[in-house]
Amino acid sequence: MSFSPLLQQLITALRCLPGVGPKSAQRMAFHLLERDQQGALTLAGALEQAIDKIGRCGSCRTLSEVETCEICASTSRDKGMLCVLESPVDLFAVEQTGGFGGYYFVLGGHLSPIDGIGPEDLGIDQLLERLRAGEVRELILATNPTVEGEATAHYIAEQVRDLDIKVSRIAHGVPVGGELEYVDGGTLAHALAGRRSLI
């Protein structure tokens, strides 16, 4: 026998969530129907509201339900520093460290010719326009340390070459608290090459 049509529809719909396979989706569907109908309705409402209201900040392109996000609207940050990230979740990660006081720019992905994602999809024109305005002194490229992230960082660096702006890339190295034994060779090579003198 199969599940009833609406139940099957719910199980299928739950699989759009990352990390949710057929068994988890089934468990979630039964849990919601049997034990948390209120939670299910709240979730449905939250999804609809979020999709309807959350757009992108006009200035930094992060997810925001207002035209200019909280960070871009703030006037107490350093206008001279701009950090380029791949996604809004990276912005939250950097912001949570509390170690950066400048502004952000979210690409919303990385260059990927195979998937047809070019500079225009990542708002690189908008980024260059902002850099040409002249307020930014240093551009920090904090795209992911993957092949695509590196390529995107290099592409942006090339575009900025003729402007009088310092361009930097976040450091590669061994993670804090990690053990050398378990660090991959590429990372270790970067950590050695990027060594800093202590005294």
Added chain:
Amino acid sequence: MSFSPLLQQLITALRCLPGVGPKSAQRMAFHLLERDQQGALTLAGALEQAIDKIGRCGSCRTLSEVETCEICASTSRDKGMLCVLESPVDLFAVEQTGGFGGYYFVLGGHLSPIDGIGPEDLGIDQLLERLRAGEVRELILATNPTVEGEATAHYIAEQVRDLDIKVSRIAHGVPVGGELEYVDGGTLAHALAGRRSLI
């Protein structure tokens, strides 16, 4: 900084799903907003429809969007066999084995005086009424092999004692494909006590 209100609301709402903690909920929210807005809307619709339309079968109490579920509506099954289960998901599990051709009755939980769940919450009156109608020859108690499940099975068996119905309990024993070494003592003791002669 914190997430914007609607984003935070979505992350909180996603946590009603079983097995979803704060980090997973955050990942799911960003995934839906950045990469699968259509999936999010489909999920919202499926949740609303499921909660609105899926109720309980009037006959066996399993989840069903019609008054009488597919199984109860079927006339080709053995009316003499009735299998009592704790939840609809157990019904699907038993049904998927293809080894049972009778009808089902879903309690929707187990007796739990601490949580205030008594016989009336599990529809035991409805079950007894059905048994008194006289068509059922054998009642198979397939509640979970937990303390509460056993207690519920024993309670039902007591109620049925004065009716002329055979009452059975699913067998406890070693799982097929398991290794004795890893089977817990209680299960092994049950497996020995319930041994069957081969020749």
